[in-house]
Amino acid sequence: MSAPVRGMEASPAKGTDDRHFQTAGQSAETAGQSAETAGQTAGQTAETAGQSAATGGAPYLAALRALPSRRGWLALALAVAVGAWLELYWQLGRFAAWLTYDLLGLDRHTHLASSVDFFATDVPKIFLLLGGIIPVVSVLRSYFPPERVKKVVSGKGELLGTVLAALLGTVTPFCSCSAVPMFIGFVESGLPLGVTFGFLIASPVVNEVALVLLAGLFGLKVALLYVGLGLVVAIVGGTVIGRLHLEDQVEDYVYKIKMGEVAVTRVAFSQRLADAFSYTQDIMSRVFPWVLGGIVFGAAIHGYAPTGFVAHYAGRGNPLAVPMVVLIAVPLYSNAAGTIPIVQALIQKGLPMGTTLAFMMAITAISTPEMVILRKVIKPKLIAVFITVVTLAIVMIGYVFNAVL
Amino acid sequence: MNVKILGTGCPNCVRLEALVKEVAREKGLSLEVDKVTDIVEIMSYGIMSTPGLVVDGQVMSSGRVPPKGEIATMMQPADTQ
Numbered sequence: 001m002s003a004p005v006r007g008m009e010a011s012p013a014k015g016t017d018d019r020h021f022q023t024a025g026q027s028a029e030t031a032g033q034s035a036e037t038a039g040q041t042a043g044q045t046a047e048t049a050g051q052s053a054a055t056g057g058a059p060y061l062a063a064l065r066a067l068p069s070r071r072g073w074l075a076l077a078l079a080v081a082v083g084a085w086l087e088l089y090w091q092l093g094r095f096a097a098w099l100t101y102d103l104l105g106l107d108r109h110t111h112l113a114s115s116v117d118f119f120a121t122d123v124p125k126i127f128l129l130l131g132g133i134i135p136v137v138s139v140l141r142s143y144f145p146p147e148r149v150k151k152v153v154s155g156k157g158e159l160l161g162t163v164l165a166a167l168l169g170t171v172t173p174f175c176s177c178s179a180v181p182m183f184i185g186f187v188e189s190g191l192p193l194g195v196t197f198g199f200l201i202a203s204p205v206v207n208e209v210a211l212v213l214l215a216g217l218f219g220l221k222v223a224l225l226y227v228g229l230g231l232v233v234a235i236v237g238g239t240v241i242g243r244l245h246l247e248d249q250v251e252d253y254v255y256k257i258k259m260g261e262v263a264v265t266r267v268a269f270s271q272r273l274a275d276a277f278s279y280t281q282d283i284m285s286r287v288f289p290w291v292l293g294g295i296v297f298g299a300a301i302h303g304y305a306p307t308g309f310v311a312h313y314a315g316r317g318n319p320l321a322v323p324m325v326v327l328i329a330v331p332l333y334s335n336a337a338g339t340i341p342i343v344q345a346l347i348q349k350g351l352p353m354g355t356t357l358a359f360m361m362a363i364t365a366i367s368t369p370e371m372v373i374l375r376k377v378i379k380p381k382l383i384a385v386f387i388t389v390v391t392l393a394i395v396m397i398g399y400v401f402n403a404v405l
Numbered sequence: 406m407n408v409k410i411l412g413t414g415c416p417n418c419v420r421l422e423a424l425v426k427e428v429a430r431e432k433g434l435s436l437e438v439d440k441v442t443d444i445v446e447i448m449s450y451g452i453m454s455t456p457g458l459v460v461d462g463q464v465m466s467s468g469r470v471p472p473k474g475e476i477a478t479m480m481q482p483a484d485t486q
Contacts, residue, residue, distance in 0.1 A: 145468055146453040178454040178468065180413065180444060185453035253445070260451035267466070275469055376444070 085132050092128070096120035123292065126340065129216045130209070130284055137208035138276035141171045142267065146182050153195055158242055161191065162198040166234035169202030170227070179370060183377050187250060188259050194242020201390060202234035205365045209283075213340045218347070222405070226357050229400065233361065233393040240389050241382075249382035314351055321352075322398035325359040330391055333367035354401025362394050406480065409439045411447045411457030411467075418456040421470045425458070428476045436480070 106113035149168045186196040215223035314321040412418025429436045454468030465479040
């Protein structure tokens, strides 16, 4: 072990490195500051102290770090960013119109103009929305890791537990990679299956991306209905699965696992912020091709496909439209953002809002890859039950959506 | 120092492992890096989201990929803390 000299100098900062295990009491801000102090005391270079690329070799940024009012600067920078974001957002429609009709000089009544206008409005709009909201929500939800969710829902009884699990599932980060450890963690600690599934259903269906994009594109009422009814699907689905008593359909080794003491690691606020931005970048680059492709498709449909096209096949006149689109959507895999452009195009072409939201919910709730992963912990029969219950719940919700929207 | 990367092979686990090795190289630390992919063993550390980073038996982070600066702090030798 060759300890770097810098590391030896770090001894005055003793204790600050234990912040990962500090319990409540110390606020996130304090932790953030102590982390920075540690960075300076330890004499770490800018490269190691923080965001290497951003600060490396920029002395004025290092000076900024040393300012006692660094938090003030941070607040100011955030305020400026929010202002710029709002300004950009409000100018979008004007920009698209300027681009389409003034710069390109397209005739207002042509299909091409209509498509270009749609494209120029929606691409920046969706990315502005993603870029504005994901960082905020990811900071918030970094305070609700699954380890903490488990503590909250433990010992609450089956019904309250399921409701709480579904609610917390909406804010908890969900990655299909983590579905297995999450499932085992819940089941191992004796939580009923219903509670576990309530969480597993809500987590991918209801999230900030869906909420924000729906609110931005179709209005707050549609977004809140989606979130509310998504929760209903999770709670009803979880409760029904719990009532079926399929505990024997969980792979036996799951019950034999002995988990260690639940560790909730402590993260400094400044680090949560940095994480949030890198996560946002990650999400944006991942959904980029989907959103772009979807919008191109949407723009094409917008200008060219006849308005009655979709409505003719899956409109209100067809009572089987909801189960039909849900069945198409179930095996498909996408996150909420990826579905939005197609959803928007479908709505414009006359697919009822409820049918469309059911389509979107079915895509995000269950997917082939997620089932393959869950197969590691549950037997085929329970997978079949899971798919059936959630599909039926979404179909019912689709009819409810159509009735109220 | 023994470092364990807990994860079933998701992209983030691979990223975390690469970062840990990079930090070790830059800091001249001699590390023993184990990849733990067995779910039963992963769960024994009490985490529910991957990737997890364990340094000398202590869980330092879970469910996220810490940046290099933070990883370096986590891997400061125990005798200098």
